[in-house]
Amino acid sequence: MTGVNIGILSIQGDVAENVSATRMAMDELGIEGVVSEVKNPEQISDLDGLVIPGGESTVIGTLSLVSGSLKKIKEKIASGMPVLGTCAGMILLSKKAKDRVVGEMEQPLLDHLDVKIERNAFGRQKDSFEADLSLEKIGISKFRGVFIRAPSVIDIGKDVEVLSRFNEKIVAIKQGNVIGTSFHPELTADLAVHKYFVTLVQKKN
Ligand code: GLN
Secondary structure: OOOEEEEEEOOOOOHHHHHHHHHHHHHHHOOOEEEEEEOOHHHHHOOOEEEEOOOOHHHHHHHHHHHOHHHHHHHHHHOOOOEEEEOHHHHHHEEEEEEOOOEEOOOOOOOOEEEEEEEOOOOOHHHOEEEEEEEHHHOEEEEEEEEOOOOEEEEEOOOOEEEEEEOOEEEEEEEOOEEEEOOOHHHOOOOHHHHHHHHHHHHHO
16 A cells, blocks of 8 residues: 555544544645544554544543454554544553542553543533643644643653643653644644644654
């Protein structure tokens, strides 16, 4: 196949928005390839890059565990495949997560990003908000972040780069080829984060 093969994990959450943001980012950059919804381990095996959407991390994690996709994604990350996790996606990529109100709880995670996440760190659905952010380290000086029941990153290991903070809280990180954001870049018209991600996939390819 010519071009890159990027999958959007389509178990639950804002899958369609990520398909279209990824497709548009590739088109604007002239990167050839396929963007498809993926669910099962066989589809994930063939990918050059994966986006894990926002949604509900316990649902996405539990269903991926049952289908065997969680294990397959872990293997692909270990082999260097770039992944973008937005909101619930970032939670899933992490080693540890606790809920701001409920505290520690068991949920299946990909155990990759060396961070501890506080889920719902900014409050409930009614506390959703937008804010201007900057992600200078990846060349994005201004980005409108959409936060919906958003997590924050509370502990980071030495291999994790902080890409952005809002009100002292860490809201975007990168470890190797894996990027996590507390906010939803797929819900704004600005494609900068998805463009950075698809460029990473192309370079790795
Ligand atoms: N609060 C959700 C969770 O913990 C994430 C919210 C989102 O992805 N917008 O999974």
